[in-house]
Amino acid sequence: MAKVLRCGDLMPGCNFVAEGKDIAEHAKTAHGMTAIPPEIAKKVEAAIKDT
Numbered sequence: 001m002a003k004v005l006r007c008g009d010l011m012p013g014c015n016f017v018a019e020g021k022d023i024a025e026h027a028k029t030a031h032g033m034t035a036i037p038p039e040i041a042k043k044v045e046a047a048i049k050d051t
């Protein structure tokens with residue numbers, strides 16, 4: 001069972017779909033988030049879906 005995140009749920013216009021730890025890597029490389037603020041982390045958790 002994989003955790004997936006549709007980045008576009010958080011970042012309109014981004015069509016990246018991340019799995020597991022790729023989420024943090026994508027946020028860092030694509031969106032310049034070296035650290036994820038707590039309020040964003042909550043949104044990320046809410047947006048992550050089990051497949």
Ligand SMILES: [Zn+2]
Nearest residue numbers: 007014016030
């Ligand atoms: Zn993205």
